[in-house]
Amino acid sequence: DAGVIQSPRHEVTEMGQEVTLRCKPISGHNSLFWYRQTMMRGLELLIYFNNNVPIDDSGMPEDRFSAKMPNASFSTLKIQPSEPRDSAVYFCASSLAEGYEQYFGPGTRLTVT
Amino acid sequence: GENVEQHPSTLSVQEGDSAVIKCTYSDSASNYFPWYKQELGKRPQLIIDIRSNVGEKKDQRIAVTLNKTAKHFSLHITETQPEDSAVYFCAAKSTGGFKTIFGAGTRLFVKA
Numbered sequence: 001d002a003g004v005i006q007s008p009r010h011e012v013t014e015m016g017q018e019v020t021l022r023c024k025p026i027s028g029h030n031s032l033f034w035y036r037q038t039m040m041r042g043l044e045l046l047i048y049f050n051n052n053v054p055i056d057d058s059g060m061p062e063d064r065f066s067a068k069m070p071n072a073s074f075s076t077l078k079i080q081p082s083e084p085r086d087s088a089v090y091f092c093a094s095s096l097a098e099g100y101e102q103y104f105g106p107g108t109r110l111t112v113t
Numbered sequence: 114g115e116n117v118e119q120h121p122s123t124l125s126v127q128e129g130d131s132a133v134i135k136c137t138y139s140d141s142a143s144n145y146f147p148w149y150k151q152e153l154g155k156r157p158q159l160i161i162d163i164r165s166n167v168g169e170k171k172d173q174r175i176a177v178t179l180n181k182t183a184k185h186f187s188l189h190i191t192e193t194q195p196e197d198s199a200v201y202f203c204a205a206k207s208t209g210g211f212k213t214i215f216g217a218g219t220r221l222f223v224k225a
Contacts (some may be wrong), residue, residue, distance in 0.1 A: 102147075
């Protein structure tokens with residue numbers, strides 16, 4: 001298996017633009033997580049899905065952030081409109097089920113100017 | 114709400130010495146405690162985990178201990194090597210929940 005796949009790996013955009021981050025979890029994994037990592041705030045859980053259903057989105061910072069998982073093999077995290085303070089590394093992770101190891105993707109480094 | 118505190122935030126040791134990182138958790142229902150290592154510019158990766166029915170687990174130079182009564186768990190690295198330099202995250206997850214709560218991380222420097 002190729003592991004968790006994320007795209008793009010790097011994204012540079014201007015303030016106000018829409019940004020869409022993509023994730024393909026490991027095949028057969030039922031849980032998917034979106035994290036944001038910054039020096040100041042560390043690793044923050046934004047939202048997680050189980051069997052494609054959002055379970056907890058309490059970590060989503062604002063209404064500008066939205067996430068979808070239309071099927072078991074694809075998820076998106078969208079920021080609209082983007083702001084400079086959204087600059088961070090965004091990780092997607094998946095796990096087989098409850099209580100199992102999370103496998104992280106390579107991350108997307110987002111820079112909003 | 115659930116919380117995981119991790120100490121120290123930075124740890125510097127001499128090659129060959131031991132390193133200990135400590136975490137406490139607030140949710141008494143937590144029963145799964147993974148540790149992740151994140152090298153500079155890379156993704157977090159699981160290095161060891163422990164479940165609540167076990168007090169200690171060891172894998173070569175790495176060991177984790179769990180004290181459920183005190184809600185403490187610790188990572189021990191013996192005979193540290195420069196390649197152990199990274200950020201280490203502890204985490205806790207409770208039964209019936211999918212949410213894993215991460216600690217703030219410990220930046221470990223191993224000086225050659």
